[in-house]
Amino acid sequence: MLIRLDLQLFAGEKTEKATPNKRREARKKGQVAKSQEVSSALMLLLIFSYLMLGGTALIKGIMQIFRHSFHEYMLWDFSISSIELLFTQIVVNAAKIAGPILGVAVLAALLSNFAQVGFMFNPESIKFNLGKLNPIQGAKQIFSMRAIVDLCKSILKMVITSAIVYMIAWPQKEQLLVLGEKNLWDAAAFIGALTLKIGMGIAVALGILAAADYLYQKYEFEKKIKMSKQDIKDEFKKMEGDPFIKGQRRAKQRQMSMNRMMQEIPKADVLITNPTHFAIAIRYDFSTMEAPEVIAKGKDHIALKIKEIAREHKIMTVENKPLARALYASVEIGETIPEELFNAVGEILAYVYFQEGRYKGITT
Template sequence: MLRLDLQFFSGEKTEKATPHKRREARKKGQVAKSMEVSSALTLLLCFSYLMIAGQSFIEGCMNIFKRSFSEYMLWELSIDNTKLLFTQLLWETVKLVGPLFGVAMVAGLIANYMQVGFMINTEALKMKLEKINPISGFKRLFSLRSLVELIKSILKMSIVGGIAFWVVWRQMDELLKIGNKSIWDAARFIGSLAIQIGMVVAILLIVLAAADYLYQKFDHEKKLRMSKQDIKDEYKKMEGDPFIKGQRRAKQRQMAMNRMISEVPTADVVITNPTHFAVAIRYDFDTMAAPEVIAKGQDHVALKIKEIAKEHKIMTVENKPLARSLFASCEIGDTIPEELFNAVGEILAYVYFQEGRYKEMKS
C-alpha cells in the first residue's frame, strides 16, 4: 500500500523544471509571453510619436486632400494619368504613414525582446493536426485560459470605452462647436482628442499587460513542472542508465587491471606488505632515469600480482613501510619519488645479486 502511495505521489508534477526541460520548451517556442505587452507598448509609442509629429501628420493629410481637389481632379482621364496619380498618391501616403509603421514595428520588437530575448522559432509554423481537432478545440474553449482571456477582453473594452467617454465628456462643449471651426482647427482638435484618449488608454493597458505577463509566467511555470519520476527519466536519458553506466565503468576498470597485470612479468621485483599491498618495480639502467612502478594493488589485486610474479619467477621482497609508501605516493607508470631512491635501490641491488645480475645502480 505504501509503495502504491509513493508511486502515486512520484507522478505528481510538483518539481520545478530542469534547465534541460526549459531549453527544450524554448526550442519549441513555449515561453512566457503576453501579447498585451506588445499591444500596450505599440500603442504607447505610436501615440507618443503622434504627439511629437502630429502636426506634420495632419499637414500631410491636408496637402493630399488639397492636391486631390485642386490638381488631380483637373487631369484628363487616361491610363497614363491614372498610373501617375496612383504612384504619387501611394508615395505621399508611404511618406506619411511609413514612420508610424516603423515605430509600431520597433515597439513590437522591443516588447518581444523584453519578454523572451532573441529567439527565432519555426515550430509554430508547422502543420499540426491536433490544432483542428474539434474535441481539443472544445476543451480549449471551456478552459481556464479561455476564461482568463474573456475577462481580460472585457476589462480592456471597459477601460477603452470608459476612458474614451471620460475624455470626450470633458471636451463636450468644444465638440459641439466643431461645426463652427475651420477644417484645420477641427482636424487639430480631433487629433488632440484622439491622442489624449490613446495616451491614457496606453498607460492603463501597460498596467494590465504587466499583470497579464505575471499570469502568463505563472501559467508557463506550471505547465513546465515535472514529477520526480520525470526528473529521474531525464537524468537517465542525459547521463545514461546508472546500471549500464556502472557496468561500463566496471568494464573499463577490468581492462585497466588486465593491462596492469600483463606488465607484471616484466618487473624486476615485487615489494609487498606482505598481504595487503603489492608494488611491482621495473628498472632498465640504459633507458630509465629511475625505477618505475608498473603495477600495484591492494588485497585481492595484491594477491593476483604476487601469483603472477611467482609464475614468472620474479622475486618478491617483503618491506611493509616501503610497500605502503610506494602504494600511496606512486601511480602506475610513475617513477619512484626521490626520497625512496635509496630504499628501492638497495632492494634492486639485492635482487640483482641473488639472480646473478650485476648492474650499476644510481641513487
C-alpha cells in the same frame, strides 16, 4: 501496500520546479512565458508617442494630399498617363505618412517579444499540425480555463477603453458639438489632440493590464512545466546515458585535469624530453617522497606546451629519448617512477642538482 501506493502517487505529483533541460526542451517547442497584451500595450504607447512628437508633420502631410487633390489633380486631363501619375504620387505621399507609423509598430512588436523571451526562432510553431483540426480538442480549448481568462481580459479591456474614452471625451462634448463651425485646420488640431489624450490614456491603462497578464502567464507557464520527483530522476538517468552529455563531461574533466597538470609544472625539478614528441616533468623531495614523482606528461602539442612553461620558469630540460618514452608509457601523472627506472632518473636528478648547485640526497 497502501503506503507504497501513496508514495508512488506522491512521487508522481508535479511539485518540483522545472530543470534547465526541461526549460530548454519547452523553449524548443515554443513554450515560453509570453503575453500578447505586452505587445499591444507597447505598440499603442510607442505609436501615440510618435504621434505626439510628429503629429503636426502628419497632419500637414495629409492636408498637402488634400490640397493637391483639389487644386491640381482635379484640373488634370483625364487620361491613362495622368491617372497613373496621380496614383503614383498619392501612393508615395501616403507611404511617407504611414511608413514611420508602421515602422514604429514593427519595432514595438520586436521589442516586446525580445524583452519577454529573448531571441527565439522556433520552426516547430509553424509546422502544420493536423491535431489542431480536431473538433473535440477545439471544444476543450473553447471551454478551458485559459479561454475563460482570455474572455475576462477582453471584457476588461473593453470596459477600461470605454471608461477612458468617456472620461476624456465627455468634458469636451461642447467643443465637439460646435466642431463644424471651426476651420479645417483648427478642427483637425482639436481632433488630433483629443485622440492623443485618449490613446495615451488607453496605452498606459493597457500597459498596467499587460504587466499583470505577463505575471499570470509566467505563473501558468511555471505551473505547466513543473516536474514530479520521478520525472527529475528519469531525466537525470537519461542525461547520464546520453553520449553527447557524457562526451561533454569527459571533455570538461580532461580540460580541468590538463589545467591542474599545467599548474604543477613550475614545481618540477627537471623536464625529460624526447626531445620533440614527449615531455615528462619530474619532481622529487627527499624529505617527503620515497621516490621521484611524475607531475606532468604530454605528447606532441601538449609536450610543446609543457616545455614552454618549463622554459618560462627556468626548469632544466634533459634530453633522453629511451627514458622519456619509457616514463610516458609506464607512469601516470601523480605516480612515482618504478624501481627499474629509478637509477636512470636518479642520475638525471643528480646532474641537475649539481648544475644548479643544490643537493637533495640523490646519489648515483
